[in-house]
Amino acid sequence: MPSTSRTAPGQDALLPSAAHPGPAGPGLLSRLGLRFTAWAERWFPDAYVFAAIAAAVVAVAALLNGSSPLVVAKSFGDGFWSLNVFTMQMALVAIGGYVVATSPPAARFIGRLASVPVSGRQAIAYVAAISMILSLFNWGISLIFSALYVRALARRTELRMDYRAAGAAAYLGLGATWALGLSSSAAQLQANAASLPKSILDITGVIPFSQTIFLWQSMVMALVLITVSVAIALWSAPTAESAVTAQDLGIDLAEAKPATDATAARRPGEWLERSPLLTLLLCALGFGWLAQEFMAKSPLIAIAGLNTYNLLFLMIGMLLHWRPRSFLDAVSRSVPSTAGVIIQFPLYGAIAAMLTAAKGDGGHTLSDRIAHLFVSISSVDSFAVVMGAYSAILGFFIPSGGGKWIIEAPYVMQAANELKVHLGWAVQVYNAAEALPNLINPFWMLPLLGVLSLKARDIVGFTFLQLLVHAPLVLFMLWFLGRTLSYVAPVMP
Numbered sequence: 001m002p003s004t005s006r007t008a009p010g011q012d013a014l015l016p017s018a019a020h021p022g023p024a025g026p027g028l029l030s031r032l033g034l035r036f037t038a039w040a041e042r043w044f045p046d047a048y049v050f051a052a053i054a055a056a057v058v059a060v061a062a063l064l065n066g067s068s069p070l071v072v073a074k075s076f077g078d079g080f081w082s083l084n085v086f087t088m089q090m091a092l093v094a095i096g097g098y099v100v101a102t103s104p105p106a107a108r109f110i111g112r113l114a115s116v117p118v119s120g121r122q123a124i125a126y127v128a129a130i131s132m133i134l135s136l137f138n139w140g141i142s143l144i145f146s147a148l149y150v151r152a153l154a155r156r157t158e159l160r161m162d163y164r165a166a167g168a169a170a171y172l173g174l175g176a177t178w179a180l181g182l183s184s185s186a187a188q189l190q191a192n193a194a195s196l197p198k199s200i201l202d203i204t205g206v207i208p209f210s211q212t213i214f215l216w217q218s219m220v221m222a223l224v225l226i227t228v229s230v231a232i233a234l235w236s237a238p239t240a241e242s243a244v245t246a247q248d249l250g251i252d253l254a255e256a257k258p259a260t261d262a263t264a265a266r267r268p269g270e271w272l273e274r275s276p277l278l279t280l281l282l283c284a285l286g287f288g289w290l291a292q293e294f295m296a297k298s299p300l301i302a303i304a305g306l307n308t309y310n311l312l313f314l315m316i317g318m319l320l321h322w323r324p325r326s327f328l329d330a331v332s333r334s335v336p337s338t339a340g341v342i343i344q345f346p347l348y349g350a351i352a353a354m355l356t357a358a359k360g361d362g363g364h365t366l367s368d369r370i371a372h373l374f375v376s377i378s379s380v381d382s383f384a385v386v387m388g389a390y391s392a393i394l395g396f397f398i399p400s401g402g403g404k405w406i407i408e409a410p411y412v413m414q415a416a417n418e419l420k421v422h423l424g425w426a427v428q429v430y431n432a433a434e435a436l437p438n439l440i441n442p443f444w445m446l447p448l449l450g451v452l453s454l455k456a457r458d459i460v461g462f463t464f465l466q467l468l469v470h471a472p473l474v475l476f477m478l479w480f481l482g483r484t485l486s487y488v489a490p491v492m493p
Contacts (some may be wrong), residue, residue, distance in 0.1 A: 029465065033236035037164060037461025044457040047340055047442035047449070051347040054396075058354045058366070065369060066360030079353020080346045087345040089310060091338040094447035096313030097144025098334035099327065103320030107152075110145075114152035120161030121237040123153045128169035128233035132226045135173025136181030140309055142173035143444075147451035151246075155253050160240035163249060167452050168462035169233045174448075175439040175463055176229050176470065179431035180213060180222040186405040186427050186434075187212040200409045204423055205490030211424030217481040218428050221474075228473065229466060236465055251453045273325040279318050286315040337450025340442075348443055355394075370394060371411050380419045384478035387412060387426070388433035392471070396437040405430060422485035429482070432474050439467040 045053065055076070062072045100106055117123035127150055135142035150166045153159060179186070189200075190207040212218065238244070246253055272278055290312055293302045302308050321327040356367045364372075370390065378386045391408065408430065416426040438444050440463060442456040449456060 029232065029236040030238055030242075033165065033462050033465050034238060034242065035461075036464050037458075040457045040461040040464070044460055047446060047456045048344050048347075050442050050456065051344045051351075055347050055351050055354075058351050062354050062358040062360065062366055065358075065364070065366050066362075067358040072354060072358050075353045075358040076350045078357065079350040081349065082353060083345045083349035087341060089307065090341050090345065090447060092310040092314070093140040094144060094337045094341065094450060095331060095334045096310050096317060097140060097447075098148070098337060098451060099317035099330045100313050100320060101145060101148040102330050102333070103317060103326075105320050110149055110152045113149065114156060117153065117159065120159040120240055120243055121234055123156075123159055123161045124166050124169045124237040125230050125234040127153070127166050128172050128230045129226065131170050131173035132177045132229060133173075135176075135178035135183060136222065137183070138309065139174055139178040139183040140313075142178065143171075143448050144451065146170035146173065147448045150452060151253055154246040154251075157245070157247060160243045160245060162238040162243035163246040163251065163452075164244060164454065164458045165233070165237045165462050167448070167454050168459040168466075169237075170452075171438075171445060171448055171459060171463060172229050172233065172466065174435070174444045175466060176225045176435055177222050179434045180218055180225075180428070182213070184213055184431050186409075186430055189405060190427055200413065201492075203410060203417065203490070204413045205492045207424050207427060207491075211422075211488070212427045212431075215424060215428065215485075217425070217484060221428075221432060221477045221481060224473070224477065225470070228469060232466055232469060233462075236462060249454075249458075270325075273328075274323055276322050278324055279322060279327070283315050283319050286311055286318075290315070334451075337447060340446035340450055344443075344446060367394070371408065375411055375415045378415060378419065380421060381479075381483075383416065383419055383421045384425070384429050384482045385475050387415075388429050388475050388478050391430050391433040392436040395434050396441055417490070420487040422482065422487055423490060424488075425482050425485050429478050432478055436467065436471055436474060439463040439470065 044050075059072050059076065062075075063069065067075075101110060114123075117126050127146055130149060131142050131146040134145060147167075147170050150163070150170050153161055153166060154163055178184075182188075187207075187209060190204060190212065191209055193201060193206050290308065293308055296302075317330070318324075318327050321330060354366070356365055359365055370393070375387075391412075394408070412430065413423060413426060415421075416423055440460055442449075442460075445456050445459070449459075
């Protein structure tokens with residue numbers, strides 16, 4: 001990939017002068033975004049190096065906690081392959097989304113949508129809004145659709161859109177709002193008794209969506225975050241004169257075009273590749289299974305399962321491409337976007353295991369130490385801020401919504417019960433804080449970066465600017481809105 005560690009063309013145009021007057025707010029944010037990006041491009045490591053450094057830091061911390069080197073090494077190896085299923089699922093999220101979005105019908109829709117913005121900065125604001133709204137329904141759709149929308153916008157060279165800022169805007173669904181919507185693993189788990197481990201169910205009972213993501217306080221928080229994030233994305237976007245476009249970065253945008261769908265087979269053995277017969281057969285089987293899943297479960301619960309989600313998108317992709325050859329060509333083009341996921345997710349599995357399984361002095365793990373520290377300093381008034389900060393810090397090392405909730409919920413929710421904090425709001429405290437570390441942790445960026453042909457350092461300057469605003473804003477809203485709720489005793493199934 002071409003290096004982007006260079007000064008943006010026309011960057012001097014952002015410096016205040018009589019020749020370049022402009023609003024103080026937008027100018028300041030734009031300068032900050034470019035300066036953070038310049039720093040990140042120089043100093044922020046590749047996502048793989050970032051994960052490796054995190055693993056080393058956690059290993060050293062586990063040793064200081066009293067764990068023996070053999071115990072730390074064993075937990076590292078045991079956890080290394082613990083995310084195998086999830087890794088495959090995430091790779092298929094990228095593949096399925098890419099295949100659907102590059103099909104001729106979907107590509108035409110994205111192309112029409114890309115024709116709406118009239119300037120590069122407006123285009124970035126559109127990307128941010130679409131990414132966050134889609135994430136409330138499904139984070140996977142948000143991630144892939146937004147990335148392909150950025151590519152379509154980037155092909156409009158007359159926009160002079162900064163490709164890095166647009167990539168950062170496409171990531172805001174995962175960095176701001178996804179956990180406040182239907183994608184929330186914690187809310188989904190708490191609403192379904194059959195999904196909850198007994199250790200959690202005995203403490204919290206069942207907490208329906210009406211007491212978590214559908215609380216008016218939660219919806220207000222999501223609306224505020226969307227509004228603020230779009231404003232920051234707009235005001236921090238470089239002007240046309242200083243924008244670094246995809247063409248400036250040497251990124252080939254032609255790969256996202258729909259596959260050609262030639263109907264004439266050159267050899268007898270290619271006939272089935274060019275015929276829709278196999279597509280129709282496989283789609284009949286796949287949609288038959290999906291129909292049973294959606295009839296047996298709530299549609300919201302069914303689509304939340306990654307296996308169901310991935311099968312749905314692969315079937316839709318097959319159908320939209322119509323002929324196997326077109327479908328396979330799209331899959332081939334999508335595979336490079338999964339490289340980061342495949343090689344880096346094992347390190348995150350190892351990090352999680354060292355945090356939660358490497359016991360040290362007194363039989364306590366690092367996760368235990370951190371959790372007990374935060375719980376011990378909480379009060380009914382400070383619970384939202386303290387636990388929000390704790391969840392964000394732990395989320396930096398264990399970036400897994402549902403998996404981390406199973407680790408945290410027993411002591412977090414027990415503390416909420418003892419302090420008489422609204423249990424549904426305690427879930428939302430976790431959810432809102434869960435997204436904060438995503439803004440600088442490359443874990444969830446990888447599928448998006450693969451589609452965009454960028455590196456984490458290219459977008460993290462802009463996402464870090466969002467984090468500077470989001471962190472105090474989220475913690476304030478968790479505290480302020482939480483004061484409007486009263487404790488409700490757990491409802492046991």
